[in-house]
Amino acid sequence: AQxxxxxxxxxxxxxxxxxxxxxxxxxSDPSYGLFWYKQPSSGEMxxxxxxxxxxxxxxxxxxxxxxxxxARKSANLVISASQLGDSAMYFCAMRAYRxxxxxxxxxxxxxxxxxxx
Amino acid sequence: DVKVTQSxxxxxxxxxxxxxxxxxxxxxxxxxFWYRQDPGLGLRLIYFSYDVKMKEKxxxxxxxxxxxxxxxxxxxxxxxxxxxxxxxxxxASSLAxxxxxxxxxxxxxxxxx
Numbered sequence: 721a722q723x724x725x726x727x728x729x730x731x732x733x734x735x736x737x738x739x740x741x742x743x744x745x746x747x748s749d750p751s752y753g754l755f756w757y758k759q760p761s762s763g764e765m766x767x768x769x770x771x772x773x774x775x776x777x778x779x780x781x782x783x784x785x786x787x788x789x790x791a792r793k794s795a796n797l798v799i800s801a802s803q804l805g806d807s808a809m810y811f812c813a814m815r816a817y818r819x820x821x822x823x824x825x826x827x828x829x830x831x832x833x834x835x836x837x
Numbered sequence: 838d839v840k841v842t843q844s845x846x847x848x849x850x851x852x853x854x855x856x857x858x859x860x861x862x863x864x865x866x867x868x869x870f871w872y873r874q875d876p877g878l879g880l881r882l883i884y885f886s887y888d889v890k891m892k893e894k895x896x897x898x899x900x901x902x903x904x905x906x907x908x909x910x911x912x913x914x915x916x917x918x919x920x921x922x923x924x925x926x927x928x929a930s931s932l933a934x935x936x937x938x939x940x941x942x943x944x945x946x947x948x949x950x
Contacts, residue, residue: 724879755938763846765927765941811879824895825939827872827880 722747724814726828733802734836740787741797741831743812753815754795755825756786760808768810771795799833807835840864841942843928849948856915858945860928866940867933869911871895871903874925874944883926886911887933918949 723746733739745754756768771779771786779786787796799806809832813825844859860869868887872880872895882895884903892903900922904912911930915922925946929939 729877757941763925763927763944763946765929765939767938767940770938813880824882824885825870825880829877829879 722749722814722826724812724826724828726812726831728831729829730832730834732834732836733799735804736801738798738800739802739833741799741810741812741833743795743797743828745793745795745812745814747793747814754786754788755813755815756784756795756797757811757813758806758808759811759830760805765811769797802835804835804837807833809833841928841930841940843926843942843945845945846943847946847948849950850915850918851950852919854915854918854949856918856947856949858913858915858926858928858947860911860913860930860942861909862911862930862940863909864930864940865908866930867908868931868939869905870929870931870939871901871911871913872927872929873897874927880927883913918947920949923947923949 725744752773754771758766769781769784771788778788783800785798809830811830812828841862850856870885871883874880881897886892886905902914925944927944928942931937931939
């Protein structure tokens, strides 16, 4: 079965420091995609970064980078130089392939990040 | 920019009522999705649609139905609302294809009393 696990329900980080949010996944499919979304208190899910299973390099988008360790089945999100606006819930998600429909996402339970001044 | 809108941000209904949640996207996306979000459970897929009039069950379809008569609109229907359907409901859309990200609406917080 395909599954995403986020073991950190909540985290604190000091402003301007880096923080790593953990994500492990389980799939038997050799081809898959991993996504990170941010959900601020307003509720809207914001796409942050994507990593394909065959990508040779770790994905980066501005202050966000994805530490992809395929053998360990982990896809941790690293936020550098945290800002107060980074305080939000963060979800890791994986593209699932079931029955020919290739656009389903499986989500983890999320990590609530609080950035302290 | 992709825009996904949902008809209500907050909704309060009574047990047994029929409830319609509407979602509209303006980027001609083929795929549309309905999720519910509950604390500690993350997002769970209720239904999705990959074309007009086409739908597939997600992980938790019981108690829900959907309708997609036009490409831009995807409706979630609670035939007879129950208190355990109190939740945040999120709609999303994406282009067809394996690696396209989903774009989400602002969510509807539904309370069933």
